[in-house]
Amino acid sequence: MTFLLYLGKVMLCSGILLGYYWLFLRNRRFHHYNRFYLQATLLLSVVLPFVRIPVLNTPHSRMSHAVYQTLEVLTVNYGEEETGKAGPGALERLLTLENALYLFYIIGIVILLGLLIRSLLYIKRISKQYPFERIGGLKFFSTREPGTPFSFFRSIFWNNDLAFNSRDGQQIFRHELFHVEQKHSTDIILTEIVTAFFWFNPFFNLLKKELKAIHEFLADQYAISDNDRYAYAELLVLQTLKANHISITNYFFQNHIKRRIAMITNNQRTRYSYRSRLMALPVFALVFCSIALYAQRSANSVTKIFRPGYAEKPITVVIDAGHGGIDPGAASLDGKVKEKDLALDICKKIQQLAASYNVNVVMTRTDDNLPGGTTVIHDGLRARTEITEKAKADLFIAIHVSSTDPKNPDPTRSGIEVYIPNKESDRTNQSKQLGSVLVQELSTLYATDPTLKQRPQNIWVLEQTPCPALLIECGFITNDKDLAFISNSGNQEAVAKKILEGIVNFKNKPAAAANAITTGQPVVKTTPVEKPKPATVTAAPAVQVIPASMELPVAQTQPAEPTASLIESAIAIAQIPDPVIAKISRHFNRNTRYPQKLMESNAEAVVYFSVSVDKNGDFSNLQFYNEAPAKASPLSKLTVVGYGPAPTGQLSAEESQNLFREEVKRVFERKADLSNSVPQAEQYFFRAAWVLEKDIPKTV
Incomplete structure (x- = not known):
């Protein structure tokens, strides 16, 4: 918590509590109560901003399964220069x-x-x-x-x-x-x-x-x-x-x-005095919840959203806020805004949001000092690479803000740019893939150069880090439009989310898609449909069950050996997803649960079903199948993962299957919000797999 944030919370807390006193308690005759209320207002306003009480929360991933292709790489002579230049004097x-x-x-x-x-x-x-x-x-x-x-x-x-x-x-x-x-x-x-x-x-x-x-x-x-x-x-x-x-x-x-x-x-008693005093309790509760409570992921309960190729292990990413300390970097035309401050603000937003994306962020600096507490710019660059090596990071991303000559600013230079290492290597190829992902993510938010940049003069942190590395210039600080965008806290958070989404989609892409990225051709994974397997009884850790499922379906085809036409059909589905399928999957994700009786019996199953959707968005004609029907094209996959207690009983495969089907019926009896979505088909087919994890998941 920064000092300014603390002072703001103190003022907010005291303002709310004193406002209630002024409206409902002032000039009333219960003076002992008012004395206590004012004392409590003073102490709570000072102490409460220090209190942070976690509220268990399981954030739902908003990642979509996407296909990316490598963008063109352009060599330029401008851009970030990490050389030792004199910083401002001590007096300045x-x-x-x-x-x-x-x-x-x-x-x-x-x-x-x-x-x-x-x-x-x-x-x-x-x-x-x-x-x-x-x-x-x-x-x-x-x-x-x-x-x-x-x-x-x-x-x-x-x-x-x-x-x-x-x-x-x-x-x-x-x-x-x-x-x-x-x-x-x-x-x-x-x-x-x-x-x-x-x-x-x-x-x-x-x-x-x-x-x-x-x-x-x-x-x-x-x-x-x-x-x-x-x-x-x-x-x-x-x-x-x-x-x-x-x-x-x-x-x-x-x-x-x-x-x-x-x-x-005045000897008269004020009516409703007890009501006025008791109503202070909800006000205290409101202030307490507003100031002290914050969301935190549960240590024992995790919602997982599985997709093909998605890794469960946290991704370790070094996030480097450019410059710092005696090195302010670029500055706005009026000199009031410095690059080092904007870069640090964006990096802090990434760090705050990272847990929701299963990303482990390692910051090179968290305040206005060079990394490692150094006072020399070159030492700060070395400290950045040492931090990356020590963290054994999967990725390195440096955040900067670009500029043009402040004496002769170029108004045409605008937008976000992404730089990759200069030397050709496998690490550079991976950096190209990561850069392509981030460029396409960021371009949906703000003007982004569609080409990746390289500098003939090496950028130290890109060349010396041992993992795929990028440098992102988040706009031009000498451009008024870019400066207004990137200075806004809400926009900084949006940029942070796009970077995290790109990181997750890059790291967890299927192997087939990785090959496609280097050639520029999209690939969609097609696998044979699995037969439903009977319920099994296996040991499971004693952890509370939390359901999980895909928000966006992955197109599947039935044949074990897909033909060219099936692949083309799958590609078309992936490129233009049916919004109704996405919303049905999201509805299933939010409302499903792993039945407790099945948890206690360690029962697993695969349920094939279809549901019809009319023009009004209403469900009807829910049907179940013993295996994937021949007409099921496409077949959308849903996965429910549970973490349950030790087994206490056993059910037959038929009993388990019936209970799982009852759970599906319960989910679809709840009306889903399919507004603004025109059905592209009369009937939608799904495969729901109910899986029990054998190991307790690790949380971030």
Whole structure:
């Protein structure tokens, strides 16, 4: 959590809670409750942003099975140059807007803490200057100081001009005695310290004033009785002193005179007071959920989405935020935005989203420093390659932002560019394949150069890393359109998602598709249809079952030896998928479960079925088959993987098959959302495989 994010959460939390107080609790007569509420608002606002409570969540992959082809590679003389160039001087690095804001913030804290210390020293000085006598457990000082009488912790500072034994004197004494007994000074010191550190937060300043008013309301109630409340109000008006008061004491002639008199003279009970107080609980719960809870994947429950060739092992990718520290990289035309900051923002977005894509991200830097804590640019480049070697990474991706000459910017240079290594090798060929995947992914989001780039002068991190490597220039920082796009946090997250989608699709492509990538020809995997296998009873780990299935089907054909026409048909289906099949598969994925009875029996099966869809998107005519029917073309595959407890019983193959079919019926009794999808066929055929994992899956 960054410091600015923390301060923003503090302000949000205090604003919501104080807003509820202002609307429903302020100027009500339940002062003890209001005191507690304001204290809780202060503490929760400061502490709650530090609390992070994980909520188990199983993200569903949005990857689609796609086919890619290698793009043209173009050699250029421009682009990223990783050479040792002089960075800004020490004075220039210090004189930044960010540092100026931090300095202004610290000055505010120092001033307010100084005023607090001065008030404490004043109380200490007058406590030594005037004599006191002990009354019970408190000290009673007789003074002639302006602003008295007032109380501070276990001390009451009295004004000798006020007769102690008079009716007015006794009421004022009871007032100050209540402050002492209720430890109101503790509230004030705490709010003064918190307000000093959060002086920019207007809600804390309002809270401090309201808490002092509540103290006075409580003390006034204690000091008077029903018979003399109007006389007490008259005392407040006639003897209000005009002297300056210090802010950390509880003095009798406090401000809020109008509100205090209203509270004293108003003897009516407010209706619905209990309702107003109880409604604060949902407000606290709302703030708590908004600030403290965050989604985290379950350690024991995982939804898997299987597709041909998809790897279950996490992909380790080194994500390198270009430049950093003394090396700012390129800058916007006005000099306010630096490449190193934009690159780091995008990389952090990739790191935050990576777990949902089963990608293990290793960052070369996470703050404004060169990798490895170095202070020399060349050492930072070496540290990047050392980090990659140590992590045994599968891929290396460097994130940069390009630029043109700031003195003579070229407005025609725009869009995202992808660079690959220069030397010809197997690693470079794999980098070409990865680059082709990412270019096609990114081009759906923003203008992207359709050719891969190479530089005659080697780019260090691309040539020295031991794995397939890319450098992505996420637009031109000297182009206003590109700068506006890549500076937006939402767009940065969208770019991060596209990069992660490309990584997963590249790493988990089928072997046949890998061969197609080098030739530029699309390939679709065609396999013979499997016969349904009977239920088996095998050992399974005691892990809670979580269903999983494909979101997008893979076209299949029935013959074991596919002909050329079948392959062409499969290619056409893969290139133009039926949206109804995709939505039915997604509906199946979201609603299916592995029946508990079958889990306990370790039963597995394959269920062939078909379903009809009319023009209104309604299901009908659900049919089951013992094997794939001859007319099933295409046959869409669905896979449900479960992790279950140790076996406790055994079912026959027929019983298992019937229970699995009942589960399919249950799923299709729920209406799916097939809106905006025109059926391309009357009947759709599916093969659903129910598989029990024998090993507990590892989560990311």
